[in-house]
Amino acid sequence: MASSAPSTSATRLPPAHDLGATWSFLEPGIELMMTRLTEGMTYQRYMELYTVAYNHCTSSRMASPASNSDLGGLGAGGSSKSGANLVGADLYNCLIRYFQTHLAGVRKGADSLTDEPLLKYYASEWDRYTTGANFVHRLFAYLNRHWVKREKDEGRKHVYTVYTLALVQWKEHMFKHVQTKGRLVNALLKQIEKQRNGEVIETSLVKKVVDSLVSLGLDEVDTNRQNLEVYRSEFEKPFLEATELYYTNESDAFVSQNSATDYMKKAESRLKEEEDRVELYLHASTRTKLIPCCDTVLVRRHASMLWDEFQTLLDLDKAEDLYRTYTLLSRIVEGLEPLRTKFEAHVKRVGLAAVEKVAGANADGLEPGAYVNALLEVYRNNYNTVMASFRGEAGFLASLDKACRDFVNRNKATGTSTSKSPELLAKHTDALLKKSNKTSEESSLEDALNDVMTVFRYIEDKDVFQKFYSKMLAKRLVNFASSSDDAEANMISRLKEACGYEYTSKLQRMFTDMGLSKELNDNFKESMAKTHDKSELDIDFYALVLANGFWPLQAPQSDFSIPTELLPTYQRFERYYAAKHSGRKLTWLWQLSKNELKTNYLAQKLQFQTSTYQSAILLQYNTNDSLTLEELMSATGLNEQTIKPALAVMVKAKVLVLEGGDSYEINEDFKSKKMRVNLNLPVKAEQKAESTDVMKTVDEDRKLLLQATIVRIMKSRKTLKHSQLIQEVVSQVSARFQPKVPDIKKAIDQLIDKEYLERVDGQKDMYSYLA
Template sequence: MPPASSSTTSSLAASMPPPNSDLETTWRFLEEGVDHIMTKLQTGVSYSKYMSLYTVSYNYCTSSRMHGNAESGGLAARTGANLMGSDLYNKLTKYLVQHLKTVRDGAENLVDEDLLQYYAKEWDRYTTGANYINRLFTYLNRHWVKREKDEGRKGVYTVYTLSLVQWKQNFFNHVHNKNQKLAGAVLRLIEKQRNGENIDQTLVKKVVDSFVSLGLDESDSNKQSLDVYKDHFETPFITATEVYYTKESEAFLAENSVSDYLKKAEERLKEEEDRVDRYLNTVTRKTLISKCEQVLIRKHSTTMWEEFQKLLDFDKDEDLQRMYALLSRISEGLEPLRKKFEEHVKKAGLNAVEKLASGGDGAADESIDQKAYVDALLEVHTKNSETVDRSFRGEAGFVASLDKACREFVNRNAATGSSSSKSPELIAKHADALLRKNNKVAEEGDLEGALNQVMVLFKYIEDKDVFQSFYSNKLSKRLIHGVSASDEAEASMISKLKEACGFEYTNKLQRMFTDMSLSKDLTDQFKEKMAVSHPEDSDLTFTIMVLGTNFWPLTPPNVNFVIPKEILPTYSRFQQYYQQKHSGRKLTWMWNYCKNELRTNYASQKYIFMTSAYQMAVLVQYNDYDTLNLAELVQYTGISEDILKQVLSILVKARVLLHDGEGEPYDLNPSYKSKKIKVNLNQPIKAEAKAESTEVLKNVDEDRKYVIQATIVRIMKARKTMKNQALIQEVISQISARFTPKIPDIKKAIDTLLEKEYIERVEETRDTFRYVA
């Protein structure tokens, strides 16, 4: 709609020409109105006058009468209506050219902000007027312009677009092309803002938006080209940006710390992002930010990489976050950081264990405390894991660096020496301590969290089969001796291991619990039977555990144990009962895992001694003898001399037996006294504990041979034929989740399978094998 006005101005006083008026009469009336709109629109135009202008334009364009003095512009052969449109279009074009010459003259001596103010003011006035004029000549646009364009005539536009074309040719090009006068003024204003001065951002936006509006697609007026914006503003703007930040960044780093520079670069990048949002075209964002990243980050990336270690060493979290955020913006910017971080974590882990290990010569320390060891590893992992989450946003590359470093120092450190089995052994023993009764962690209710921490380290263990063997061994002891913190905790840990390694890894562990449940039922059934058939033995408490050989890592004792007569009847009755219940099964009695409670009748105070089976076998001999020497005890118990000596030393140390030295007999102490009524004499024998570790590792080595062989057979069965090197790599790939197989062991397994005729060499080749079905 045109601006409303209650009165017409004198410049619009001319009366409306009648229909079919000639071009000169028509244009004289129209030119007066157009000029008022373009120069004095602020004074208003009445609705009636605006409609008069519209009607005159419409009447002339629809007139079919030919006018001899028409400005045909080379279109003399056209019909009347077409010719009318052409004449009017040409008149309007000439007016715009003349009008813009006057506007251009006003800008002649203006520079910088004065020029921009003038340009913006005239642009607003001109484009507003052009919009109104465009509507005045609606019929011209809708019919004549459209028909000309449909017929392929170049250089014909709608009236508004024509106005922009003329502005560009007759004002913009003259003002701007004079030493890049216009763009230069904008760039100097932007530089002022970068230097901290306040500027009129609305002014900049108006001028910049005009650059965009002047981008006209000559083939399609409905499309907009950004050529003017890019050529006349964006290109010099990007160049100026590069020059500005190159100079500033170099000067800033010469006088300030890297930490301060990180803040400065972060602020500058944010400012440039904000600049695009406030007054630049969005198409500039990618080019501008890319250029800023190149100048502010890439050119100084080496300096940042060199500073990274200091930031890690002094836990400068905020600086690390900034450095990560900046370097993540450029390709390969983070890779040097990831490598340095990996070395940092690895060094921290090795140093933490070094403090625990005695000597520091790389030899494994047998006496190292497993809790202290695990705590040291976890402390390093936790601290650096938090750094990854907090400073590096949990980025996958840094997570991988953390994992790689942890895998290295968890498996090879001052406590492990050259042994790859030491770390899984210590971690398994720590898990055992957590899952036992009277453990402080269990009592404080944070057992689940502690087990989760064990699983953190378990993830990094390379020889998971070693952990499995030690864990299985310790679990069997907890179950046999009834010292588990809770069944729920045991089930939780097995569930975690199953989730990490699969069903096969925990199958035997779960079968142990099944055996325990079946054993409880078996004991109850046996007791019920004995209560009826042998009520005289009701004061003898008896619990049995029948454990499957394939699922329990128990080693039968290498002794000819003489079963004491005190328990022989019960032993024989159960042996008979079980054979009747399960014909064909063989029972192997694990005396080295049995425990007993004995009541004393000889001392002034009655005590209950909690003993091992071997201690019980020794003590019950004193029901018949007052004094016994070592040879007699070996004869009566069947226990080997080396083990018996350790059994006796515990009893002597507890003052239950008296012994004056080598070669002297062992006497029962009639004056035995203790503050406790229930005395635990069942202490572990050192030789057995050491032999346990040796036995576990021996079993692991044996199991590995069969795992490698089974894996080779499985692969060859699927592939039928394979070359030697490919087979070795495939075996390593499939087994590495459980342990890292050694190539000589794989070759030995291949030779074994060749001998057993599971595989064979392909004829006329030395390095290709075929599966033998």
């Protein structure tokens, strides 16, 4: 390594080993950099200074005792070190003494200053000092790279690069002086309080002073790593304390004079200001302490007031204020749970009131569409509230679901029965899917079915819905009353997605039978056309052949004598089917059959739409004008329970006239404004009996399902405690209905009797599976 750098000037440079001469040469240049940098320095002058510093640091001679004693060592390097080390240490000590002397003058200028003038003076001097120190740091680059590095490598503490040394000296001899009794930080806090009070302050000034405190944090072990100790202890701690005190006083005063909604707006504004304050002039790490501090003071301290106000906002549907309540209380851990509880109770209360309004005094006569629409309106309104005001938060959605499940299954219309809601929903769905539905356009029907599935999701007894829906679907298909096959398939697909294949397997089989029946009837007509004269086939005939076990249909409740007019067609189809499917037996469901009869006895040529039983009755009047009940029963084979409702409809329509309480006469003066007169009308008594039959079927199916579920669980587990078995059964069956524990216990006892299970000896609450 060269012992000296070449000089580019005619100026006489001091001897490299002479510390006194060297420092006398360097000090004016350092003073210029530190105090009068705006005057500028020529490149030639800077290179002379750099060369002198370089020459001295690379000098291998020992400095003279006189030089050392004149300047005084400050302990940065030991006297036992080599010449190069000693020379580096003395020059380092000279820099220390210079910075201390310089700062003694700087801090005098701050002695009489307070508040904003102090901040301005401090910031201005900090800028001048750090800029100059940066140039001085580069001037002593060789000292930094070699002597300082070697000292640090040997573990000597409190030895720094020149710029860091300058910061250390500022901290000790300037900052600590102006921070006596918190003078500097108090000035900062006053500026921040002014800003909070709405006054305009010089934020760049605050930022510059705060940044200086960050810069003064020096890690003793690794000076290249920032340490926030000064910032946190001197500024952040008192800043947070001042913040807490400020907002405690302000919020208490505001709450005492303003409404809760006004307070929420104020708190929201203040929290936004503090977020911005971090960006404006605080260190980013302060955010994690400042925001929780503000949350505690502005939200947690007034949480009770916000919780109390929540119900009023719900009742008035104040979406914006509800959102504000949600966002504020979501900032604290315990903030939202009371809101969720209140929201759940609110939805339930509104739901019950809505049902009570549409149910009126007579819940039995409730129109299914009105009932379902009342449920949907409550759901939609509160779902929109959750999405708009609570941002779809999972806890509020869960509260909504719980409340809906409650009031959908238990309300004034349902009474104590959980089967009423699924029945009404099934009837509403039936009305939607019938041809008579006025809103059967594709888009509106799609929306209506979406709504059905929304309510269906909350139905607990889904098996009850399935039974009613299955029965109604069967009627729609048998009577060709569906609005469209696509709509029916769409609904079945939705139910399958919600409850699985098993839930809809029978429904899908019904559609298969309808297709097979069409093919069968087409082939029958072709066959009859080939083998019979046209005059023999004067009756239009269509038979649905439905697989037993898949359709929720019952056998006739009465014997029936087929009218002679219908008998030939009946016999032809029986023979055709027997020839095509040997071994199969047809069971004719006359109670579901229907006919059209043309009248010849009236002045008008009318068509009566009748049930087959009604047709059999009316056909008797081809040869009689008046018949008694006994005569009609004898001629048709129908029992009294079946024939009386059929006759009642025709008497009410005035097609027949009841004379003397027992004699039915044909009304030859019957008139109608319509060419087609529908006599095949449902009887309310039959509908009630049908609902009862459905529930009996549901009860039987539930018993079997409980037993099957218990056997399936025990087969896989072999042995199980009573309580665990109950829990698993409830878990597996609850997708179909909510089982009662006594019913599960009864099913267990029945399986023990059937020897599927047994109680383990010595353990009353343990069951074992018998293979």
